[in-house]
Amino acid sequence: MTDECDAVVVGSGPNGLAAAITLARAGCSVLVCEANATIGGGARSAELTLPGFLHDVCSAVHPLAAGSPFFKTLPLERVGLEWIQPGIPLAHPLDDGSAACLYRDVDLTAEQLPGDSRAYRWLMKSLARNWEKLANEFLQPMLHWPRHPIALARFGIPAICPTTFMAKSLFRHEPARVLFAGIAAHSFLPLEAAVSFAFALVLGIAGHAVGWPIPRGGSQQIANALAAYLHELGGQIQVNRRIENLDDLPKSRAILLDVSVWQFLRIAGERLPSRYRRRLESFRHAPGIFKIDYALNGPIPWKAEACRRAGTIHLGGSIDEIAAAERDVSRGKISERPFVLVAQQSLFDETRAPRGQHTLWAYCHVPFDCKIDMSERIESQIERFAPGFRDCILARHKMGAADLEKSNPNLAGGDINGGAANLTQLLARPVLSPTPYRTSLPSVYLCSASTPPGGGVHGMCGYHAARAALRDHFSVRKPA
Ligand SMILES: Cc1cc2nc3c(=O)[nH]c(=O)nc-3n(C[C@H](O)[C@H](O)[C@H](O)COP(=O)(O)OP(=O)(O)OC[C@H]3O[C@@H](n4cnc5c(N)ncnc54)[C@H](O)[C@@H]3O)c2cc1C
Numbered sequence: 001m002t003d004e005c006d007a008v009v010v011g012s013g014p015n016g017l018a019a020a021i022t023l024a025r026a027g028c029s030v031l032v033c034e035a036n037a038t039i040g041g042g043a044r045s046a047e048l049t050l051p052g053f054l055h056d057v058c059s060a061v062h063p064l065a066a067g068s069p070f071f072k073t074l075p076l077e078r079v080g081l082e083w084i085q086p087g088i089p090l091a092h093p094l095d096d097g098s099a100a101c102l103y104r105d106v107d108l109t110a111e112q113l114p115g116d117s118r119a120y121r122w123l124m125k126s127l128a129r130n131w132e133k134l135a136n137e138f139l140q141p142m143l144h145w146p147r148h149p150i151a152l153a154r155f156g157i158p159a160i161c162p163t164t165f166m167a168k169s170l171f172r173h174e175p176a177r178v179l180f181a182g183i184a185a186h187s188f189l190p191l192e193a194a195v196s197f198a199f200a201l202v203l204g205i206a207g208h209a210v211g212w213p214i215p216r217g218g219s220q221q222i223a224n225a226l227a228a229y230l231h232e233l234g235g236q237i238q239v240n241r242r243i244e245n246l247d248d249l250p251k252s253r254a255i256l257l258d259v260s261v262w263q264f265l266r267i268a269g270e271r272l273p274s275r276y277r278r279r280l281e282s283f284r285h286a287p288g289i290f291k292i293d294y295a296l297n298g299p300i301p302w303k304a305e306a307c308r309r310a311g312t313i314h315l316g317g318s319i320d321e322i323a324a325a326e327r328d329v330s331r332g333k334i335s336e337r338p339f340v341l342v343a344q345q346s347l348f349d350e351t352r353a354p355r356g357q358h359t360l361w362a363y364c365h366v367p368f369d370c371k372i373d374m375s376e377r378i379e380s381q382i383e384r385f386a387p388g389f390r391d392c393i394l395a396r397h398k399m400g401a402a403d404l405e406k407s408n409p410n411l412a413g414g415d416i417n418g419g420a421a422n423l424t425q426l427l428a429r430p431v432l433s434p435t436p437y438r439t440s441l442p443s444v445y446l447c448s449a450s451t452p453p454g455g456g457v458h459g460m461c462g463y464h465a466a467r468a469a470l471r472d473h474f475s476v477r478k479p480a
Contacts, residue, residue, distance in 0.1 A: 004251045005029040007469065010243045010267075011258025011448065013041025013410070017226035018070055018459030019256045019447045022466035024233035026476045031250065032235065035242035038220075039227055041258070041408055042416070042449075043457050045218025048397035049295040052354045055397065056219045056293075057407065058416065060343040060361045061312050063089075063206035064458040065222060066213050069136050071459055074229055081225035082216040086311030086348045089212035091304065092175075092182045093385040095317060099304035100175035102183075102207045109208070116176035123170060124205060127155055131209030138202060139460040141452040142427050143434045159198035160423075163191040164323055166200075174318060180204070181322045182314030185339050187421055188286040188365060190330045191323040195423045212312055214345045218352065222457060242409075243267060246444065254443050254469040258462065260410045260418050261430045261450040268441065276431075276440035283430045283450070286421065287329045288401045288414020290374035291363035295394040299347060299358055302386045311348060315340040315381045329365045334372055338364035340381045357394070369401050369413035410448060417455030418448050429454060437465035438472070445469050 006028035009020045017039075020030045038044055042058040049055065065071055066083060090102040103109045106125050110117040127134065133148040134155055146152045158166055163184035167177040180200040184191055187199035206212070215221040227237060246268060249255060257264055261283045265272070272280070302308050316322040316339035325335035343361040346352035352359050364378055375398060382389045399407070401414035410418065419425055429436055429452045436452060437445045447465030449455045470476035 005031045006252060006474070007254040007256060008033065008249050008252045009256045009258060009447070010249070011035070011041060011410070012039040012223065012227070012237055013258050013448065014043050014065070014222065014226065014457045014459045015447050015449065015462035016041065016256070016258030017223065017230060018462030019258065019466040020235050021074065021226065021230050021233065022463050023470065024230060024235040026470050026474060028474060030230070030235040031252075032230070032237040033241040033243055033249070034237060034239045035409065037239050039237060039239060040220055040223030041410065043219040043223040045220035048293045049395040053295040053357070053359050054218050054352045055359055056343070056345065056361055059219045059457045060345060061212045061214060062219070062222070062457055063203055063210060063212045064456040067131060067135050067206045067210040068458040068460060069132070069139060070463040074226070076225040076229065079225045079228040079232070081221055083213040084216050084348050085211045085213050086309070088306055088310040089207045090183070090312045090314065091307045091310035092178050092314040093302065093304040093307050094174065094178065095384075097303045098175070099306040100179040101306050101310065102179060102204065104208060104211055106208050113173065113176045115173045116171045119170050120176060123158070124208065127201065128205045128208035131205055134205070139453045139458060140464060141429070141434055141436055143432065155201060159201050160195055161197050162193055163196040163200055164319065166197045167319055177319040178322070181319040182316060182339070185314070185316070185322055185326055185365070186341075188417065189422060190327045191319075192327070193422060195426060214311060214343070214349060216349050216351060219457070226459070245269060246271065253473045254445065256445045256447045256462070256465055256469060258448045259446070260412065260448060261446070262412060263409055264439070264446060268439070268444070271441060273440050279431050284420045284425065285368045285413055285415045286417045286419060288366050288368050288370055289363045289404070289416055290366050290370065290372075290378070290414070291399040291404075292375055292378055293397045294360040294362070295353070296358040296360055296392040297394050298356065298392055300344060300360065300382070300386045300392065301388045304385070307385070311343060311345070313342040313344070315342060315385055326365065329367055332367040334366060334370070334374075336377065337381060338366075338374065338377055340364045340378050342382065366414065368415060371400065371402070373398065373400065418450035421454050426454070435468050437461075437468045443473065
């Protein structure tokens with residue numbers, strides 16, 4: 001099997017494992033080659049700071065995994081995955097000590113936004129009810145024939161707009177505006193950019209429909225559950241096997257690459273025809289991140305009580321402040337008051353830290369390939385909303401662009417999403433095609449976050465890429 005198999009998958013990230021499972025379920029023999037000693041790519045956990053403190057190396061919070069149409073078809077709970085839903089999925093503290101919150105319930109969320117309750121219900125209620133239909137529509141290439149055109153139009157018209165425009169024209173007060181601004185900032189786009197509001201809508205309605213859950217035992221458990229199911233199906237995984245060239249691979253009928261566009265350009269070498277190569281070379285990176293994991297001697301002393309019950313916290317103050325921070329980053333500048341994403345998993349999962357102590361996961365956006373240490377700025381933002389935070393710190397683990405790339409070659413320059421998610425690159429990811437997973441090499445497919453629907457732990461890039469390979473090489477039209 002290690003010398004010859006039906007399909008080889010390079011990379012054991014969520015998309016690589018999803019591709020391998022889709023192929024194995026269709027009866028193919030599959031080998032996954034992983035560069036790292038540990039499987040999982042963006043879904044890994046490790047004791048980064050002190051013994052007994054389990055940190056999520058990359059992904060922490062998983063609305064897209066919980067709402068993934070593909071993951072839903074897999075018996076992941078049976079093979080060890082357990083979702084924990086924090087009491088409040090998301091809180092966004094303000095300087096006056098209050099916080100805007102996204103609750104599971106649309107009405108409860110709306111009620112906490114006085115003056116904007118009706119607008120919130122009007123925007124979110126029917127979208128949240130239609131999550132399943134919508135998820136199938138937007139978690140695939142944009143170039144497709146919609147199966148739910150009415151639901152998609154209801155989503156698509158606001159989604160294409162800039163966040164600053166939508167938030168300020170729909171809502172009159174700061175709490176509703178900042179709630180959407182903070183979620184939209186997950187896009188890495190300036191809030192004035194077209195389609196930035198799509199991210200606020202997708203993650204917002206996911207919060208209502210499936211929550212923003214965390215896996216018990218860390219994000220590694222998602223990868224472990226996918227790998228356990230792949231093994232049940234007969235698939236094999238080899239770790240510590242980095243592929244530098246397509247010639248390094250065992251013979252197979254199909255090759256699926258869970259690698260970024262830039263790695264693909266290197267791995268495929270001179271085999272790519274110049275026209276296709278040029279199209280890939282014009283694909284653009286997203287900005288990068290600077291991440292810190294903390295071991296803490298107790299819970300964070302948030303001023304806003306709601307933050308003490310929330311899984312995820314968005315730190316950035318007002319909508320104008322968040323917009324300014326993201327604008328700076330998109331112009332290649334460091335923001336003095338960056339927008340900071342925080343997750344406090346150990347409040348809800350006792351496996352993450354020794355009793356009474358806690359972990360904290362935090363990152364901010366920085367320009368691509370930034371070398372600057374952002375710890376001071378991140379800690380000032382946390383301290384602003386949780387005075388006394390610095391006194392809780394037992395240990396820190398920092399990751400800038402170079403560390404991220406060292407831990408996973410897909411994260412070069414600190415870009416965690418496999419390329420910018422602007423309008424052009426949502427349409428052409430990495431090329432404009434209804435099946436952009438196909439490359440110019442007949443048996444080689446891209447299946448990473450550089451393909452639709454893009455970044456996040458959902459496995460949908462891998463699933464769609466494997467379906468294309470099954471159609472092209474194994475005459476399987478409708479896999480299980
Ligand atoms: C710090 C950080 C925080 C994040 N937070 C979240 C979050 O909270 N929620 C969320 O949904 N998403 C989050 N993400 C994004 C998410 O992790 C990624 O979008 C997702 O993991 C992409 O999956 P993938 O399978 O395409 O690639 P990856 O997860 O990058 O996996 C690729 C795998 O391929 C391996 N590989 C690469 N090149 C080679 C090679 N040449 N040979 C062999 N193996 C190779 C890598 O080692 C890796 O294991 C975060 C990412 C980061 C980095």
